[in-house]
Amino acid sequence: MTNYGEEGTHVGSAAALDAADLVFGQYREAGVLLYRGYPLELFMAQCYGNARDPGKGRQMPVHYGCPQRHFVTISSPLATQIPQAVGAAYAIKRADASRAVVCYFGEGAASEGDAHAGFNFAATLECPIVFFCRNNGYAISTPTSEQYRGDGI
Amino acid sequence: MAAAAAALRHLALRARLAPSPTAGAPLQRLQQRRGLRLSAPAAIQVTVRDALNQALDEELERDERVFLLGEEVAQYDGAYKISRGLWKKYGDKRVIDTPISEMGFAGIAVGAAMAGLRPVCEFMTFNFSMQAIDQVINSAAKTCYMSAGSIPVPVVFRGPNGAAAGVGAQHSQCFAAWYGHCPGLKVVSPWSSEDAKGLLKAAIRDDNPVVMLESELLYSVPFEMSEQAQSKEFVVPIGKAKIEKPGTHVTLVAHSRPVGHCMEAAAVLSKEGVECEVINLRTIRPMDIETVEASVAKTNHLVTVEGGWPQFGVGAEICARIMEGPAFNYLDAPAVRVTGADVPMPYAKILEDNSLPQVKDIVFAVKKTLNI
Numbered sequence: 001m002t003n004y005g006e007e008g009t010h011v012g013s014a015a016a017l018d019a020a021d022l023v024f025g026q027y028r029e030a031g032v033l034l035y036r037g038y039p040l041e042l043f044m045a046q047c048y049g050n051a052r053d054p055g056k057g058r059q060m061p062v063h064y065g066c067p068q069r070h071f072v073t074i075s076s077p078l079a080t081q082i083p084q085a086v087g088a089a090y091a092i093k094r095a096d097a098s099r100a101v102v103c104y105f106g107e108g109a110a111s112e113g114d115a116h117a118g119f120n121f122a123a124t125l126e127c128p129i130v131f132f133c134r135n136n137g138y139a140i141s142t143p144t145s146e147q148y149r150g151d152g153i
Numbered sequence: 154m155a156a157a158a159a160a161l162r163h164l165a166l167r168a169r170l171a172p173s174p175t176a177g178a179p180l181q182r183l184q185q186r187r188g189l190r191l192s193a194p195a196a197i198q199v200t201v202r203d204a205l206n207q208a209l210d211e212e213l214e215r216d217e218r219v220f221l222l223g224e225e226v227a228q229y230d231g232a233y234k235i236s237r238g239l240w241k242k243y244g245d246k247r248v249i250d251t252p253i254s255e256m257g258f259a260g261i262a263v264g265a266a267m268a269g270l271r272p273v274c275e276f277m278t279f280n281f282s283m284q285a286i287d288q289v290i291n292s293a294a295k296t297c298y299m300s301a302g303s304i305p306v307p308v309v310f311r312g313p314n315g316a317a318a319g320v321g322a323q324h325s326q327c328f329a330a331w332y333g334h335c336p337g338l339k340v341v342s343p344w345s346s347e348d349a350k351g352l353l354k355a356a357i358r359d360d361n362p363v364v365m366l367e368s369e370l371l372y373s374v375p376f377e378m379s380e381q382a383q384s385k386e387f388v389v390p391i392g393k394a395k396i397e398k399p400g401t402h403v404t405l406v407a408h409s410r411p412v413g414h415c416m417e418a419a420a421v422l423s424k425e426g427v428e429c430e431v432i433n434l435r436t437i438r439p440m441d442i443e444t445v446e447a448s449v450a451k452t453n454h455l456v457t458v459e460g461g462w463p464q465f466g467v468g469a470e471i472c473a474r475i476m477e478g479p480a481f482n483y484l485d486a487p488a489v490r491v492t493g494a495d496v497p498m499p500y501a502k503i504l505e506d507n508s509l510p511q512v513k514d515i516v517f518a519v520k521k522t523l524n525i
Contacts, residue, residue, distance in 0.1 A: 049501035057501025060321035076323040077281060078253055111252035112284070139253055141229040147252050 108139025
């Protein structure tokens with residue numbers, strides 16, 4: 001689960017956010033959390049699942065999260081974060097109009113039904129959310145030509 | 154009516170218990186005493202992965218309506234290499250890489266089955282089948298009944314189930330109890346290579362929807378496969394358990410990887426003079442409770458072992474059925490369940506190891522039920 005080549009997308013998008021904006025990632029957004037000041041030692045502790053891991057060894061590597069930095073803990077099933085991000089955005093809209101939500105996902109995850117539902121609800125519920133698709137051309141070995149037939153997500 | 158049926162089952166059980174010496178008995182005693190291992194002629198070691206691959210290859214060749222679909226099954230040779238070489242051999246029409254949508258491709262499989270094809274739908278793990286579970290249960294499982302038999306759905310859903318190693322809560326759940334709960338589905342859970350090949354072939358040839366729960370940790374494990382098991386017509390019947398090791402003091406019942414743990418526990422206990430009978434369920438639904446009943450009637454003690462969670466699990470079902478049937482009268486102690494811990498699977502190794510049944514847990518349960 002590396003982030004090679006996508007560092008620019010993390011740092012650039014994170015720089016555009018306010019510190020309190022809520023981030024839902026997929027599993028390839030370590031740079032966003034790093035930009036918000038999450039210590040390298042804690043990244044490593046999480047990967048090792050050792051005694052210093054704030055997640056107490058419950059989660060697989062790269063499944064980090066940090067409530068204080070408004071970064072929702074990574075969850076494995078693809079695209080489940082999309083409707084959840086929309087729900088969170090809806091809750092935020094009702095509570096505090098100055099915050100937004102950003103939801104990251106890969107082009108492969110966008111094939112999941114949850115993605116369609118999430119986009120649809122974001123529109124119909126008019127939620128303050130930015131959907132950020134990291135299209136890196138492959139989902140494991142499946143190229144975009146087999147993932148979708150449009151000109152993009 | 155119910156009393157008559159119960160009486161008949163009791164008689165059937167007694168008939169099964171009647172001793173019938175086999176020609177191989179002296180040989181078995183020799184093997185046990187001297188620790189000899191005798192292989193059948195022309196048997197070879199085959200990993201579970203290769204056995205599954207053989208089954209898929211043979212069934213693709215045998216019936217042109219059979220096809221594979223799932224994520225990474227074609228060009229990548231399968232996420233766990235189960236379908237290695239099959240896309241190269243059979244091409245795009247028979248082995249299909251799908252976009253990432255379990256609900257989508259499970260639905261496509263169900264539709265294709267309704268229209269006359271025989272799909273084998275791979276879930277990268279059964280954890281992800283939850284994204285498609287409506288298709289599996291509401292459509293595949295129920296359609297034949299809802300259509301009064303006019304619309305069969307001959308689909309196989311297969312993939313790794315249960316714990317792997319260090320993959321955390323969302324990749325480690327056992328779905329035997331969930332799928333085993335539903336009428337309209339057949340559910341199989343192989344342990345050995347023979348189980349894997351024979352049950353997959355049986356599943357593909359079955360006109361019902363079949364859920365095949367494999368184990369990632371077993372894929373690379375070699376098992377002996379007899380010459381008969383290596384043949385293209387080798388099929389293991391769905392709904393029949395196998396006694397992996399006969400014994401007299403206690404019955405151990407398990408499915409999938411825990412069968413191996415039971416065999417190890419049986420070896421440990423044998424040294425202490427306790428002979429376990431180890432039953433490999435092979436099929437979760439329809440469950441072969443008769444084999445368990447006959448065994449309990451002989452040993453008078455029952456320990457069930459599973460990797461899944463305890464509540465509403467496979468062991469719970471076995472215990473309930475034993476209580477409801479004639480074998481209850483033969484129990485000298487309450488049946489004991491050895492199960493996974495009732496928590497989402499943690500990641501750290503020390504936590505994970507202690508969340509799954511280990512050989513020592515099985516040995517402990519046996520000693521507890523035998524009061525030794």
